[in-house]
Amino acid sequence: MNAPHPPKVAGIDSTLPTPAHTVAPAPPVPGTGPAPDTASVPAPGAPAPGALLQDRLAGWVSDLTTLHELTERLSRTNALDPALHELLRAAAALVGARRGLVVLEPADGLGPRTTLGLGLGRADLGHIETVPRGALPYDTGSGTAEVVHSDLFAEDGLDPRHREVAARLGYAASYALPLATESAGRLGAAVWLFDEPAEPDERQRHLAGLYTRHATEHLARLLEVERTRACIATITEELLPSRLPRVAGVQLAARHRAGARGGGDWYDALPLPDAALGLSVGSVTGSGPSAVAAMGRLRASLRAYAVMEGEDPVAVLSDLELLLRLTEPARSATALFAYCEPALRKITLAGAGHSPPLLIGERRTEFAETSVSAPLGMLACWEAPSVEIEAEAGETVLFYTDGLLHRGGDPMDRAFARLHAGAASVPRAVRHDPGAVADHVLRAVLPDGPNDAGNEEDVVLLAARFD
Structure with missing residues (x-):
């Protein structure tokens, strides 16, 4: 009967050298030879062959x-x-x-x-x-x-x-x-x-x-x-704004953290006629190069619609929804577009399946009241009413994508509560700096830091502080 052969484990060759702790055979005693009838009997003190x-x-x-x-x-x-x-x-x-x-x-x-x-x-x-x-x-x-x-x-x-x-x-x-x-x-x-x-x-x-x-x-x-x-991160960064515009009466800051597979989240800030400013954030479903490419196409189209119809955010998102259905029928997207008048600290915005912005100031930290609507590409024809927000002097309006809520893995009610608590805890000394506000919120909301490895969710923050 043959001795059993050790199996291979995890693709590793089981043919290994003799273990270092294996007991070596006892050497023969000089001058003595094995008796014919005791050849299979080990010498006294020597280990048995089976052992x-x-x-x-x-x-x-x-x-x-x-x-x-x-x-x-x-x-x-x-x-x-x-x-x-x-x-x-x-x-x-x-x-x-x-x-x-x-x-x-x-x-x-x-x-x-x-x-x-x-x-x-x-x-x-x-x-x-x-x-x-x-x-x-x-x-x-x-x-x-x-x-x-x-x-x-x-x-x-x-x-x-x-x-x-x-x-x-x-x-x-x-x-x-x-x-x-x-x-x-x-x-x-x-x-x-x-x-x-x-x-x-x-x-x-x-x-x-x-x-x-x-x-x-x-x-x-x-x-x-x-x-x-x-490679995907480089392409994504190239498709997003390399710098934010300077507009009197408002300070801007943005943060983008790419997911492990590369997603379709975007942000944008576009100067418009009459000293106005268009702000947008959004997210395309899916991940990888195709989602990044779709994001680039939608963001570029939204800029064009903002120039033509920026005073009416609903018309901007309606045009974007029509484009999405015609050119990306297998995709949907969430988006939020805001028409800002910095001199009046007035914001007119419309959202499509997107989370509401957050108002952060000395006297309040609260989510803006926005209408509930489906994401773009989900209905035969998208339309939802716009809302108006008036910011106080020194307040920061924080726009963000859902990745900020999803990365923590909490249910949505807890995720919103965590975001609210993080925004409310922004130190008074840094509230004048929208970049510091965005960084503080990132540290407070994301459990493993903004660059936690292996997370597939993109995160975008766009902060606008009104003078």
């Missing part, structure tokens, strides 16, 4: 279980930085190191390029980067082999600067592995530092190599996602 096999299998299972747990934990990371930190931490445990660093330098030159440390501060990483490139304890060039320095201070031919940095940072040995596979290409390298002269044994190297190869494939996928996000 040796069980110990070896136990070692394999233990290693495969460890690798499975580590790769599962790595697979749960959804951004480059946490994945690189997890790689450093897990592989450090496999090789028995306390500190290390990972250098991300994709061979295609498209970036991003970064260096992260484990147990090393920014200053420490800066010292290591002063070592000449060819003498670094890792190789991010064309090499594909591990780099081992078992005793830096006893090694002949070591670059003096490398020895000086090692002494300054207190490490005496290093072990580096390339982050490279045939399918992912070369992404960089990872190095672990030992406080005393040492090097991983054969089994530790094997396990670290298996884990690092799996990590490289995962990093390659995250790298592609990161590049796609950066």
